[in-house]
Amino acid sequence: MKEYFKQIFEHEHWANLKVLESIICASETPQRAIEIFSHTIAAQRIWLDRINGNVTELKVWEVFDKEIMLELLEINYTDINKIINTQDFEQLIAYKTTTGQHFTSTINQILSHLALHASYHRGQVVILLKGKVETLPATDYILYIR
DSSP: OHHHHHHHHHHHHHHHHHHHHHHHHOSSOOHHHHHHHHHHHHHHHHHHHHHHTOOOOOOTTOOOOHHHHHHHHHHHHHHHHHHHHHSOTTOEEEEEOTTSOEEEEEHHHHHHHHHHHHHHHHHHHHHHHTTTSSSOOOOOHHHHHO
């Protein structure tokens, strides 16, 4: 499981960097693309804080400047790797959602959610960048592993 998640999150980091590069290089970046990509970064941070038992100050739809996004992606990627290398994937994490509901999920479930959530939102951002960048970023997993 550890090797699987390492590869999944290596891909995710690679894909996030490609999308961020397109956001930065776009002739005109739609505000909604910035909002969605910021949400992806913020949501990931919130989940990582939950796993690590930290209280977060971030809002799930917090918007970041383009310049800050890279720094946050790197911090999140470092923390994900620490979790993958040190945590029991079946460990239950108790948390409260942004709406105040209490749940528990395993680290395995949370990591799976993070990867799928980011992929979904990267697709939304790429659609918004159509016509704003010379070449849309191709971020499919199969392209990464070839």
